[in-house]
Amino acid sequence: MANEEKSFEENLAQLEESVKSLEEGELPLKETLEKFEEGLKLSKLCTVELEAALKKIEQIVEKDGKIVSEPFEEEE
Amino acid sequence: MEIGLKIPDIPESGIISVGKLTDYIKQKLEGDSQLVNIWVRGEISNFRRHNNGHLYFTLKDNESQIECAMFRPSATSLKFEPEHGLKVLVRASVSVYKPYGKYQLVISEMHPDGLGALHQRFLQLKEKLKKEGLFSEEHKKPIPKFPRTVGLVTSPTGAAVRDLIRILTRRFPNIKIKLAPTLVQGIGAAEDIVRSIRLLNRVEGIDVIIVGRGGGSLEDLWCFNEEIVARAIFESKIPIISAVGHETDFTISDFVADCRASTPSNAAEIAVQDKDELLSNINHLRDKLLNKTKLTIAFKAQSLNAVIDRPLFKRPFDFINEYLQQLDDSMLRSGRAILVYLKLKREVLEGVKGKLHSLDPKAVLGRGYSVVMYEGKVIKKSSDIKINDLLDIILQKGEIKSKVVEVKDGK
Numbered sequence: 001m002a003n004e005e006k007s008f009e010e011n012l013a014q015l016e017e018s019v020k021s022l023e024e025g026e027l028p029l030k031e032t033l034e035k036f037e038e039g040l041k042l043s044k045l046c047t048v049e050l051e052a053a054l055k056k057i058e059q060i061v062e063k064d065g066k067i068v069s070e071p072f073e074e075e076e
Numbered sequence: 077m078e079i080g081l082k083i084p085d086i087p088e089s090g091i092i093s094v095g096k097l098t099d100y101i102k103q104k105l106e107g108d109s110q111l112v113n114i115w116v117r118g119e120i121s122n123f124r125r126h127n128n129g130h131l132y133f134t135l136k137d138n139e140s141q142i143e144c145a146m147f148r149p150s151a152t153s154l155k156f157e158p159e160h161g162l163k164v165l166v167r168a169s170v171s172v173y174k175p176y177g178k179y180q181l182v183i184s185e186m187h188p189d190g191l192g193a194l195h196q197r198f199l200q201l202k203e204k205l206k207k208e209g210l211f212s213e214e215h216k217k218p219i220p221k222f223p224r225t226v227g228l229v230t231s232p233t234g235a236a237v238r239d240l241i242r243i244l245t246r247r248f249p250n251i252k253i254k255l256a257p258t259l260v261q262g263i264g265a266a267e268d269i270v271r272s273i274r275l276l277n278r279v280e281g282i283d284v285i286i287v288g289r290g291g292g293s294l295e296d297l298w299c300f301n302e303e304i305v306a307r308a309i310f311e312s313k314i315p316i317i318s319a320v321g322h323e324t325d326f327t328i329s330d331f332v333a334d335c336r337a338s339t340p341s342n343a344a345e346i347a348v349q350d351k352d353e354l355l356s357n358i359n360h361l362r363d364k365l366l367n368k369t370k371l372t373i374a375f376k377a378q379s380l381n382a383v384i385d386r387p388l389f390k391r392p393f394d395f396i397n398e399y400l401q402q403l404d405d406s407m408l409r410s411g412r413a414i415l416v417y418l419k420l421k422r423e424v425l426e427g428v429k430g431k432l433h434s435l436d437p438k439a440v441l442g443r444g445y446s447v448v449m450y451e452g453k454v455i456k457k458s459s460d461i462k463i464n465d466l467l468d469i470i471l472q473k474g475e476i477k478s479k480v481v482e483v484k485d486g487k
Contacts, residue, residue, distance in 0.1 A: 009222040019361050022368035029376050036369040043362040050351050055245045057253040059232065062275055072232070072255050
């Protein structure tokens with residue numbers, strides 16, 4: 001269920017859901033462990049995404065009616 | 077060899093220093109009674125309040141503008157709050173600030189003089205668009221909680237774009253920023269803002285757009301009060317955060333936008349959540365996950381232990397032994413019962429045998445009685461025979477044949 005293609009938002013929401021169902025918990029042991037494992041994966045995915053410094057700053061301009069993106073160099 | 081630099085041959089007495097010239101100008105201007113203690117009408121612009129209590133601003137009208145200073149002693153007696161765009165009447169004298177060679181009005185008194193013309197326009201447009209429903213809540217699009225890509229409509233130079241990029245990337249390092257370089261003041265700014273908003277709406281994957289600029293005078297910010305900008309913001313398919321000037325600056329864009337930020341930095345804070353806050357939230361969730369799972373396992377283990385702790389599981393042979401003992405016991409008991417039963421039956425049997433014995437005719441014969449029979453029948457009364465009948469008399473041992481000589485009737 002933990003899916004790397006999903007957005008940070010979806011993964012976080014799913015993590016919250018897993019915790020909630022554990023909290024409400026009359027889950028069978030097997031499901032508890034499944035939720036636990038899934039939750040750990042999700043929290044790791046979310047953390048990794050947060051920590052990944054993949055900032056990308058582009059400048060969007062229109063040239064001859066076409067949208068062109070160029071890297072934006074910040075002036076110091 | 078000729079040197080390119082030539083000093084013109086002017087007598088030293090004919091040359092005046094910048095300082096001396098400024099002194100002369102200062103003296104001329106400040107000595108002119110036409111420029112002392114005069115009443116001037118104009119509109120406040122670029123208003124700044126210095127920490128030491130002095131006020132600095134520009135007074136302007138359609139034709140010109142003049143720098144003004146109102147020093148603390150006069151400023152403290154003001155009965156109103158001066159602001160951008162406010163039309164005022166001031167009593168002032170022209171003075172020259174020598175270090176910059178700048179002439180200015182030093183104001184001793186100031187009064188509001190109706191509303192500034194720009195302010196008037198602002199209020200009129202605000203009212204018009206409000207009536208059209210451009211500001212109503214039902215048109216406000218929600219700002220996404222976790223945008224991947226933020227679009228910026230602002231100048232590619234200056235403090236605003238730097239603040240935006242710095243705060244956006246600091247709060248959420250994995251953010252993508254698409255900047256549409258835009259003119260945000262002066263002639264053509266409004267049109268450029270409109271063009272940029274539309275441009276970013278044509279770019280794939282932008283989750284939210286921040287439209288704004290840093291602080292400035294009312295004139296500088298004016299493009300954000302233009303109707304075409306308001307309409308472009310309203311028509312944007314992508315949610316827009318308006319971030320124009322400072323906390324105290326309100327523009328039409330702020331009212332139309334899906335969200336108003338007080339400053340560009342504030343807009344960046346609204347657009348993306350803080351990474352550290354998110355991380356601590358995730359850690360908190362992970363701790364909960366761990367604790368809940370531990371608790372569940374502990375709970376299940378406890379239920380299991382409760383079962384395991386039962387004697388049956390703890391010392392299974394006790395049960396078997398006990399069972400065997402019970403079995404022995406019952407066998408013993410049933411053995412005894414059988415003996416009692418047999419004894420009882422034997423007694424009954426003896427009783428029956430005794431009875432049977434008493435019924436045996438031979439036993440009767442043993443006591444000296446005999447049986448008389450005539451032609452195979454036992455004779456029980458004398459009337460059944462007659463004289464001369466031959467009778468068989470059966471004794472315990474042997475028989476006797478006899479002839480009847482006399483018959484007597486018995487009672």
